Amino acid sequence: xxxxxxxxxxxxxxxxxxxxxxxxxxxxxxxxxxxxxxxxxxxxxxxxxxxxxxxxxxxxxxxxxxxxxxxxxxxxxxxxxxxxxxxxxxxxxxxxxxxxxxxxxxxxxxxxxxxxxxxxxxxxxxxxxxxxxxxxxxxxxxxxxxxxxxxxxxxxxxxxxxxxxxxxxxxxxxxxxxxxxxxxxxxxxxxxxxxxxxxxxxxxxxxxxxxxxxxxxxxxxxxxxxxxxxxx
Numbered sequence: 001x002x003x004x005x006x007x008x009x010x011x012x013x014x015x016x017x018x019x020x021x022x023x024x025x026x027x028x029x030x031x032x033x034x035x036x037x038x039x040x041x042x043x044x045x046x047x048x049x050x051x052x053x054x055x056x057x058x059x060x061x062x063x064x065x066x067x068x069x070x071x072x073x074x075x076x077x078x079x080x081x082x083x084x085x086x087x088x089x090x091x092x093x094x095x096x097x098x099x100x101x102x103x104x105x106x107x108x109x110x111x112x113x114x115x116x117x118x119x120x121x122x123x124x125x126x127x128x129x130x131x132x133x134x135x136x137x138x139x140x141x142x143x144x145x146x147x148x149x150x151x152x153x154x155x156x157x158x159x160x161x162x163x164x165x166x167x168x169x170x171x172x173x174x175x176x177x178x179x180x181x182x183x184x185x186x187x188x189x190x191x192x193x194x195x196x197x198x199x200x201x202x203x204x205x206x207x208x209x210x211x212x213x214x215x216x217x218x219x220x221x222x223x224x225x226x227x228x229x230x231x232x
Contacts, residue, residue, distance in 0.1 A: 002030040002210035003219045004096060006193045007048060011214035014076030015055065016046050018090050025091045029216045031123065033096040033192075036084055038107045043067040044084040047075070050100070056081065063103075084111065088118050096212070098147070099126040109138050129162035136163035145190065151178060156185025166190055166209065171199060176206045197222065 008020030009027075021032050035048040045062055052058040052065075056073040062081070071080035087095060099108060105128075112119050125145040126132050132144045146162040148169050155167055155178075166188035174191055182189040190210030194200045200219050203211050204226045213219045 001204070001208065001223060002190065003028075003216055003223060004190070004210055004212035005029045005032045005216040006212040006214050008032055008034060009214060009216050011195060012217065015214075016048060016082070017075050017077040018079055018082050018086060019077040021087055021091050024216055025093055027217055028220060029093070031094045031096050031210075032087075032091065033098065033212050034084075034087060035098045035100050036104055036108075037062040037100055038103050039067050039070055039083075040064060041066045042107055042110070044104065044107050044111055045070055046082045046084055046087055048100075052081075085115070088115070088121065094121045094123060096123045096125055096145070099124055099128065099131060102128055102131060105131045105134060108135065112139055125168055129158070129164075132162045132164055154185075155182050155189075156187055159185075159187045168192060168210075168212070171203055171211075174203065174206055174208065179207045179209075201226075 005024035007015040009024045013020035013023050016034050024032055034046045036044045036046055037050055039045050040063055047062060050061050052060050055075045058073055067083055073080045075081055123143050124135060125147050127147045129146050132146060136142060136144055144164045145166045145168045146159055146164045148167055152158045159167055168190045171191035171194040179189050188209040190212060191203055191208050192212040193214055194203050195213055195215045197218060200222050204222060211219050
């Protein structure tokens with residue numbers, strides 16, 4: 001089972017910051033998860049919100065500033081908004097990249113065309129399933145995941161329509177039976193973002209294939225405990 005640091009471990013460190021990604025890599029997570037928006041000069045910038053107000057205390061949107069201008073802000077760790085390129089250069093583990101808007105598709109394909117060596121380390125996910133389908137048409141070997149907030153009766157059909165190998169669901173309501181249904185249909189199931197010990201344990205017992213949590217330290221510890229008892 002993958003342990004995924006949601007927003008770089010947003011309950012432990014400044015979310016989506018370079019220092020957070022470095023810290024969770026040292027913790028031993030399997031992947032980091034980040035979000036991207038496009039800057040004014042077409043660069044993929046790692047930040048959850050379109051607005052800079054919450055994390056950088058600047059009342060502007062990401063697409064109104066250039067990469068250089070965004071790098072000059074402070075997102076809570078003394079550093080600016082990182083570009084996806086910065087994250088890939090800073091850590092060595094795979095990165096789950098949530099493509100937040102339709103405008104990220106062209107920028108992401110341009111990025112892959114310029115940096116093909118990084119494609120195997122990138123796992124794009126999105127609520128925009130058509131975007132994922134187009135991305136897989138351009139890069140058939142990419143591993144991609146379809147984000148959902150609900151529970152389709154035919155999860156395999158949803159994943160196949162988007163060209164994805166896995167679904168990523170909000171954790172509440174995920175059961176062992178639903179995980180088994182996904183596996184029977186040939187897809188994997190990851191969840192976001194259980195942070196309490198009880199919720200993390202519930203997902204481990206359900207047998208999910210990955211947990212994206214703001215407390216990856218707790219997921220790592222509980223996964224280890226579960227394995228020592230002979231669980232998943």
